[in-house]
Amino acid sequence: MAKGVKHYKRDGTEHVGGTHKMPNGEVHSGKTHGKTSVKLFHFDELSQKAKEKAMPNYRMKATPPKKKKPALPERNKRLLTNKKNKKK
Secondary structure (H helix, E strand, O other): OOOOOOEEOOOOOEEOOOEEEOOOOOEEEOOOOOOOOOEEEOHHHOOHHHHHHHOOOOOOOOOOOOOOOOOOOOOOOOOOOOOOOOOO
């Protein structure tokens, strides 16, 4: 286990406290294994929803604001022009 690496519960809550490594390589909470021990995850192993909970601004940097396109006139509608109507 690397020192200084944050561990998270499945829902994205950061775990602070003791950890231990299981024989299969999983990291669990608590100094030793017990009834209340839960599996812990690194940030990149979390689901998208859990990542957003762990870091509320996670998605904000990836999506720049979209520019609005100018509205187009509806089809079969006359456009206003500066020309005067001609009388017949």
